[in-house]
Amino acid sequence: MKKLVSTPRNISYLGWVIVPIVLVFWELIAINIGKPKIFPRLANIGAALYFFFFVKEGLVYKDIITSFIRALAGFYIGSLLGIIMGISTAKSVFFKYSLGRLFNFLRAVTPVALVSIVVLWFGIGEFAQIFLISWGVFFTVWVSVDLGINKVDERFIWVTKTLRKDDKLELWKVYLMSSFKVWLSGLKTSIGIAFILVFVGELAGATTGLGHRISIAYEIGRPDQVVSGLILLGGLGAFSNYGFNKLITWIFPWIEK
């Protein structure tokens, strides 16, 4: 389809202009402060990144992959359970009043506050990390699926009931597909949450991953390494968002933007 209003070319490049401006500001502030041990200059950060990637070969790749896999696993488990539970609480009065009530209470507990107890119970390791991420993702996805299915336009259901009589399976499909747009936004939000929790979890209870790398860098007084770790973590999150959006428009070309 032809776009009626397209973004002007000169504006679409704005994103590439703003990054150098931010970098220049950063450098100016760093020069002004003059304490690279507190506020590193761009050269220090660059050197730290170089060190990560080329001197201590492999280490940073391992960190990135570890963090990414944790986020992915937590996202996968959390959203899968969230979707199943969302359907259950939306379509069954029994689940709505039993599990629904419980979830609404647990949802109010910030997953960040759970870090200490999770580490205490499950120790330092993959299980604790993935549990924490799944927890955060689960509630976000559960709320959006529950809401989406409750808000399905009943005319879609009516049309299905008249055109496909007694086709229960199709009716389920219509419930899911017509609420898809609502719970897609829940999935998108939970990608961000997954990366917050990757970082928080690794900061407190891990011996690998980008969060752990950043925490070590802080302890040994290397803000340049802290900042480069943050850059990598942000890049990983942005990449995941981008990839997810591409994947969704590829699998579901019918979705309206």
Add this chain to the structure above:
Amino acid sequence: MIMNKQTFINISNVNIGYARSDGSFNHVIKDLNLTLKIGESVSILGISGIGKSTLLHSICHFIPIESGSIEFFPGISKEPRISIVFQESTLFPWLTVEENIIYGDWIRQNPDKIDMANKLLADFRIPNTNKLYPKQLSGGMKQRVDIARAIANKPDILILDEPFGHLDYQNRLQSESYLLKVIREQEIATLLVTHNVEEALYLSDYIYILGGKPATITKEIFVTNTKWGSDDEKRFNEEFMQLKKSIEDTLLKEFSKYTELKNYLNDKEDIKNK
């Protein structure tokens, strides 16, 4: 000729209502009687909020009735095929135009369903849109695909709930004329709810006016459309326009009973009398 046709729906002494949240009962439709014969087209007119859509939804079994009966094919017990079209498009966004059209049970069992879908798209002047998704169509096109989907399932009754309410005037005229052609050709019984009197006159054999609270049929108008010339001409026929005007006046009076407009109309009368 219409007189000899077989009765298709028999609605007798139907009462419809629902319980309000405070426990009281809201009586919407009272003792309504209506019959519809095969191939006939009937419109229901009435002011907004009077219960037109409620009646349609009851006929489709979406809303239960309190008392009375809605009988399809009286005498023969046969499940009717019902197709419904709403004011806003209800095309499934995850299906292409073609998949939407061949969605119904009846057409799915048909081996040349694709040909039928193509023919319907051509009838409604939207050919070559088969592989597009609804998001790629304009509002007018979507509404026509909606009607094509409803007709593709070969309904015994086509129920239209303000189907062209969202369309602009030009699109509305065009869609109405395609619809009329198809329902005539295929002899589909049609039940139309609308607030547009011209649309009702153009598309129907009979017009029923709902009035009162709770509502019932207050007026039945047989629309003689043979004398008014061809379908394209009849809108501009003198009698057509007079009938339209008189129905519009009836509705306006009904409307004024329940609203502020009452005072406005009275003032107007007073001025006239002076």
